Amino acid sequence: MDDQTRESRAKGNKQAACIACRRTKTKCLRDPGAAVCKKCRQKGSDCVIPSHHVGRQKGTKNKRTGLAKAIFQVEQAVSQLQSGRSDPKTNEAALHLEHLLNAVRHLPQADRNDASLDDYAQSTGLPNEPSECYSPSNTSSPESPAPAAAVADYPLNDAENPLQLLAHASDLSRLRLNAGPYQEVDQSSETVLAFFSPLRPKLDASPSMDPIELGLVTQTEADELFQYFFEHLTHTRWGMDRFVHSLPFVRGRSSFLLTSILAASALFIPSAEALSKRLSAHSRKLAHTAMVERYRSVEVVLAFMVNVPWLSFGEHWADDETCSYLSAALTVAMDLALHKIITPSPNNVPDASLQGYTGSDTIDAKKALYLDGFENVDPASMLGRRLLRRRERSWLSLFVLDRGVCLARGRVPVVPKTSLVERCDAWHISDIADIWDSSIISVAVMRRDLDVLIKNIRDCCDIFVPEVTSSSETVQR
Structure with a gap:
């Protein structure tokens, strides 16, 4: 061949x-x-050969995107205008575009808009403000559900006129520059102000937590169980005032406390076994939620204490959640300053131990009500006095409960012996005292004074060293 x-x-x-x-x-x-x-x-048919390549297309030489592509297209338009400058208007437009491009090339990518493109927009009559279809208000409309970030990254490939493309890029870049950083500054300042704002209560009262709203118990059953608790079970857990902690008050302040009270009452009613299981399970769920979400109120402290006597045991006698509940209650109590003495005292009795105390462990009555969310309540009114006294009662009850649990289990107590505990000998004497306030003070004073006796016994045990008969013998104290 x-x-x-x-x-x-x-x-x-x-x-x-x-x-x-x-x-x-x-x-x-x-x-x-x-x-x-x-x-x-x-x-005998026509043989038609296609003039274009049907297969895979070749790559384009222009790899530019966004504003760089727009500038490149404008440069090409300028070069085309330079080829024939017969019209004075065309010559003037070409010179102006060259001036703008020279100014834009020396600027960073983010700063190329306001320095040159705004001048050209004013001279050519293009809109100087962002387009209406790309405004922040329209980005959140139902017709355009795309977020604002998607508008800032809108592709600049569909404009046929290079000058229009350049102006459109200026609009989007100005939208990115004006809206983004300023919004971030405002949000950060609001976040800082909210972070350092005064402490406020965080109530765990919502329809998603309320046992009545959830259908776990009816309104009639809730009334009966609530009344049963105050008639038969208040001696098991001190800290509440029946004149303050009514069913509407507790329901509006803490779903955790309401569920805990109803679950405790259902335990002692034989016909309410199924109701007791539902309420107990919901109470454990709310306890975990209160720890995670950091709900803060006096009622949350009382709710943790109410659950302590009814916590189920684990595989060992020390495996229950008593210590966890006490730690959570102490954390919330310290955040709300329940350990401080309220001045002036809400007791209205000539008690020298509390009335004349002006130490650092004091808190103003108005501030105490503010921390509880009752800033509109007068501290001198009957309701204000009872609300203030409930704070001190909650701390004394927490002290008694912690010392009793730690004494029974041999643990070191975690609730400190504050000035309120040191000066509480006559706290139960008041015209608004509850029926169990005298019992709280008697046990609190006994637990407080028992620390000295326990310390002396430990010192004596530490001094005494038994005789060791052999070197391998160990002594357990």
Whole structure:
């Protein structure tokens, strides 16, 4: 086979196949220089060869995107205008574009908008403000649910006019520069102010937590269980005032406390076994939620204490959650400053131990009510005095409970012996005292004074060293 035949066959191989051969997926064979292939010549049909490449498209040389692509297209427009400057207006526009491009090239990508594009927008009559269809208000409309971040990254590939494309890029960049950083500064300042704002109560009262709203108990059953608790079970857990802690008050302040009271009462009613299980499970769930979400109120402290006598044991006698509940109650109590003496005292009795005390462990009555969310209540009113006294009662009850649990288990107490505990000998003497306040003070004073006796016993045990008969013998104290 000679060289000419090979060359012609090579050229024939490089020839694109006709549409008929492509449709039947057969090889398109044609003689050198022939305009019709063999198959089309046999069928007598037209042999149409496509002029464009149907397969994979070649990559474009312009890899620019966004504002860089817009500037490149404007440069191409300037070069086209420079080829023939017969019109004075065209010549002036080309010179102005060259001036803008020279100024833009020396600026960073984020600062190329206000320095040059605004001037051109004013001179050409283009809108100087962001387009209406890309305003922040329209980005949140139902017609355009895309977020604001998507608007800032809107692709700049659909504008046919390069100048319009450049102006559109200026609008989007200005929207990014004006809205983004200033919003971040405002949000950060609001976050800082909210972080350092005065402490406020965080109530765990919502329809998603309320046992009555959830259908765990009816309103009638809640009234009966609540009344049963104050008639038969208040001696098991001190800290509440029946004149303050009514059902509407507790329900509006803490779903955790309401559920705990109802669950405790249902334990002693034989016919309410199923109700007791539902309420107990919901109470444990609310306890975990209160710890995680850091709910803060006096009622949350009382709720943790109410649950302590009814916590179920684990595999060991020390595996229950008593210590966890006490720690959570102490944390909330310290946040709300329940350990401080309220001045002036709400007791209205000539008690020298509390009335004349002006130490650092004091808190103003108005501030105490503010921490509880009752800033509109007068501290001198009957309601204000009872609300203030309930704070001190809660701390004394927490002290008694912690010392009793730690004494029974041999643990170190965690509730400190504050000035309120040191000066509480006559605290139960008041015109608004509860029926169990005298019992709280008697046990609190006994637990407080018992620390001295326990310390003396430990000192004596530490001094006494038994005789060791052998070196391998160990002594356990």
